[in-house]
Amino acid sequence: MTSAAAYEATIGLEVHVQLRTASKLFCGCANEFGAPPNTLTCPVCLGHPGSLPVLNGEAILLGLRAAAALDCSLPAMIRFDRKNYFYPDLPKGFQISQHSGAVGLDGAVEYWDEEGGGTVAVERVHLEEDTAKAVHAEAYVRPGETLLDFNRSGVPLMEVVSRPVITSPEMARRYIVAVRQTLIDVGVSDCGLEKGAFRIDTNISVKPKGEAKLGEQVEIKNLNSIRAMEAALEYEFERQREILAGGGKVERVTLHYDDATGETTPTRFKEVRADYRYFAEPDLPPVALPASYVEKVRADDFAPPAARIRELREGYDTTLAEAEMLAFAPAYYDFLGRAAAAYGGERRAVVNWLVGDVTRELKERGEELADAKLTPEGLASLLKLLDAGEVNVPGAREVLAALMNEGGDPAALLEAKGLGQISDAGALEELVRAAAAANPKAVADLRAGKERARGALVGYVMKETKGRANPQIVNELITKVIAAGD
Numbered sequence: 001m002t003s004a005a006a007y008e009a010t011i012g013l014e015v016h017v018q019l020r021t022a023s024k025l026f027c028g029c030a031n032e033f034g035a036p037p038n039t040l041t042c043p044v045c046l047g048h049p050g051s052l053p054v055l056n057g058e059a060i061l062l063g064l065r066a067a068a069a070l071d072c073s074l075p076a077m078i079r080f081d082r083k084n085y086f087y088p089d090l091p092k093g094f095q096i097s098q099h100s101g102a103v104g105l106d107g108a109v110e111y112w113d114e115e116g117g118g119t120v121a122v123e124r125v126h127l128e129e130d131t132a133k134a135v136h137a138e139a140y141v142r143p144g145e146t147l148l149d150f151n152r153s154g155v156p157l158m159e160v161v162s163r164p165v166i167t168s169p170e171m172a173r174r175y176i177v178a179v180r181q182t183l184i185d186v187g188v189s190d191c192g193l194e195k196g197a198f199r200i201d202t203n204i205s206v207k208p209k210g211e212a213k214l215g216e217q218v219e220i221k222n223l224n225s226i227r228a229m230e231a232a233l234e235y236e237f238e239r240q241r242e243i244l245a246g247g248g249k250v251e252r253v254t255l256h257y258d259d260a261t262g263e264t265t266p267t268r269f270k271e272v273r274a275d276y277r278y279f280a281e282p283d284l285p286p287v288a289l290p291a292s293y294v295e296k297v298r299a300d301d302f303a304p305p306a307a308r309i310r311e312l313r314e315g316y317d318t319t320l321a322e323a324e325m326l327a328f329a330p331a332y333y334d335f336l337g338r339a340a341a342a343y344g345g346e347r348r349a350v351v352n353w354l355v356g357d358v359t360r361e362l363k364e365r366g367e368e369l370a371d372a373k374l375t376p377e378g379l380a381s382l383l384k385l386l387d388a389g390e391v392n393v394p395g396a397r398e399v400l401a402a403l404m405n406e407g408g409d410p411a412a413l414l415e416a417k418g419l420g421q422i423s424d425a426g427a428l429e430e431l432v433r434a435a436a437a438a439n440p441k442a443v444a445d446l447r448a449g450k451e452r453a454r455g456a457l458v459g460y461v462m463k464e465t466k467g468r469a470n471p472q473i474v475n476e477l478i479t480k481v482i483a484a485g486d
């Protein structure tokens with residue numbers, strides 16, 4: 001019997017990303033999602049014979065910027081090719097794509113996980129035009145019919161192709177999250193999965209562990225969420241392992257993943273690459289990119305998302321989940337950096353307050369951090385008051401709530417609200433003695449070594465001081481009073 005661990009997966013990923021340009025790739029029609037069907041069209045993007053494409057320079061810039069952020073080498077010349085195939089969503093009979101003149105080659109994407117992460121090699125980044133959209137599910141489509149919406153036809157699409165070096169569905173997810181975040185960070189796309197602005201194709205083959213020759217490759221097309229991609233790969237890894245373990249042969253097919261059943265089913269037999277009959281697009285001459293232009297794209301001081309995760313994990317002692325929350329919410333990331341700099345104390349304390357009390361308060365108010373009256377400097381001042389013993393934790397929480405309501409200076413709020421911590425040992429000792437007199441049983445229990453009885457005395461003092469007593473001093477005084485035996 002062969003166990004699951006005796007097999008390994010080889011996974012490659014292709015991501016299609018719609019670029020955030022004002023107009024389409026080869027015409028002046030608006031690049032917009034959600035307009036009424038077939039209202040954003042012209043002869044070029046409808047594929048009328050004789051219409052001529054005009055290249056959108058903004059799309060080239062965004063493509064190059066993305067390629068640079070994915071650590072690709074940038075070309076001196078870009079070209080477009082015709083990829084010939086027939087499909088109802090492509091009336092021209094060809095798609096204008098980049099076969100040989102891509103905007104980026106040989107990149108690398110760093111991903112992160114609990115074990116420190118790793119790197120996935122990117123083969124290429126190229127541009128192409130999106131196709132029209134086949135519409136089945138809308139209310140205005142009769143059963144059994146398919147309608148075509150050409151608003152999407154000609155929208156600039158960027159394809160990021162990984163090398164087949166991914167070895168598990170989880171690693172595939174980590175890589176995709178890193179790619180998506182990188183593209184959002186450099187502003188080339190909003191990568192909205194629900195709008196179809198970020199679509200994933202994947203291929204997976206399985207072979208006995210240690211075997212040099214790759215297994216037969218199976219493709220899964222049009223995955224519309226990262227979760228669906230991971231689930232589809234897990235299902236397919238398992239399916240192929242079972243076939244191989246049973247002595248069978250995996251067939252080379254293209255599969256569709258059904259989100260509802262969690263299973264893959266064959267769509268059509270794979271077209272071979274040569275079938276596309278690529279040739280240089282005769283209506284678009286190659287574009288030479290001046291070195292100074294390429295340098296400018298590259299010079300962007302861009303820190304990849306994995307670097308921010310590392311900074312937060314190592315410099316702020318965060319968990320991975322905290323780092324992901326802080327690194328990819330710009331308002332939080334900026335706030336944290338400024339608050340830590342203003343505070344100067346233990347950075348972990350700033351994280352605790354930010355992901356704990358501050359986030360909880362924001363949620364209760366239905367507010368965003370960017371709109372709150374709390375400033376990084378205000379939080380830093382509050383933490384300094386805590387460190388100095390001027391306020392205890394419950395008092396600090398009240399000051400925080402006030403800071404979020406009205407802003408202002410924490411020390412002044414402390415004063416105005418009478419929340420300052422009482423650390424005067426003389427005053428507190430009197431209260432501790434009163435607590436002892438009022439709770440003879442607790443005193444007897446404490447003397448008998450039952451530490452839990454301490455709570456009654458602390459509670460008494462806190463009630464008398466409206467929670468403002470310094471708990472550390474109160475505890476020291478209780479110990480002293482009990483030991484004195486009077």
Ligand SMILES: [Zn+2]
Nearest residue numbers: 027029042045
């Ligand atoms: Zn158009």
